[in-house]
Amino acid sequence: MTSILGRASTISRVAFSKELTTLKSEGHVQILTVTTIGLFQGNVMNLYRILLAGLALQSTICHADDFSLLAFGASDHHGCTTCHLNESNPGAGLEWAFSGDDDQGRWFTRAGSYRDSFRKTAYFGAVGWRKEWQVAGPATLGIGLQGGYLDGSGRHGLAALPFISIGFRKVALEVGYLPKVTVGDHHAKTSVTTFNLRWTF
Numbered sequence: 001m002t003s004i005l006g007r008a009s010t011i012s013r014v015a016f017s018k019e020l021t022t023l024k025s026e027g028h029v030q031i032l033t034v035t036t037i038g039l040f041q042g043n044v045m046n047l048y049r050i051l052l053a054g055l056a057l058q059s060t061i062c063h064a065d066d067f068s069l070l071a072f073g074a075s076d077h078h079g080c081t082t083c084h085l086n087e088s089n090p091g092a093g094l095e096w097a098f099s100g101d102d103d104q105g106r107w108f109t110r111a112g113s114y115r116d117s118f119r120k121t122a123y124f125g126a127v128g129w130r131k132e133w134q135v136a137g138p139a140t141l142g143i144g145l146q147g148g149y150l151d152g153s154g155r156h157g158l159a160a161l162p163f164i165s166i167g168f169r170k171v172a173l174e175v176g177y178l179p180k181v182t183v184g185d186h187h188a189k190t191s192v193t194t195f196n197l198r199w200t201f
Contacts, residue, residue: 068095071197072114077190079180085117085190093124095198105131110146117192122152130165138168165198172198 070093077085093112100106109127116122126148132140147160163176176194 066097068097068198068200069093070095070110070112071199072112072194073197074195075117076193076195077117078192080190083189086115086119087117089114089116089194091115091122100129102132105129108146110148114152116153118152118154120152122150124148124150124152124159126161130163132165132169132172139166140168140172141166142172144174161194163194167198170200174198 072089072091072093075087075089077083077087091112091114093110093114095108095110097106097108107127107129109125111123111125113121113123126146128144128146128148130142130144132142135141142165143163144165145160145162147158149157150159159178161176161178163174165172165174167173174194174196176196178192178194180189180191
């Protein structure tokens with residue numbers, strides 16, 4: 001428990017008593033609870049409400065390890081030897097792990113852009129979940145699933161990508177796999193394995 005407000009100075013024609021100020025931590029979000037009893041006149045009440053709103057806003061803290069840089073680089077297509085698809089896919093993206101922890105896994109949102117299989121620029125935005133386990137010393141092995149909107153790679157709509165990860169807490173290689181499936185008017189010609197790096201700040 002951390003005290004936020006000390007003894008208030010005397011305000012003209014204002015008498016109040018402060019009963020409790022607590023700051024509770026829940027993950028990366030801190031919730032401010034303030035109980036105040038008193039008598040306020042004029043604009044003093046409004047100023048006090050503004051002060052409390054500002055403190056509550058500042059209590060929400062995002063930590064550096066909530067954010068990761070994504071570096072896209074390559075893919076491997078299977079099932080079509082005459083398609084001549086591009087397998088060099090440079091690009092970049094950003095991940096925000098907004099909820100969860102190492103024990104329960106992390107919920108995240110991602111956005112990025114890369115050179116797709118048809119040598120065009122693709123864009124995506126997604127949400128997902130991933131979890132890593134420490135397997136040998138600092139080395140980790142993980143699984144994950146992301147889904148969202150994809151504009152590129154022959155797709156203009158919803159898409160999902162399961163992946164595994166191998167590496168360390170700060171740097172990991174993610175390997176995704178998309179099977180050859182037909183969804184609506186989208187007829188995939190190949191299955192594809194994707195490769196990207198995730199670097200956590």
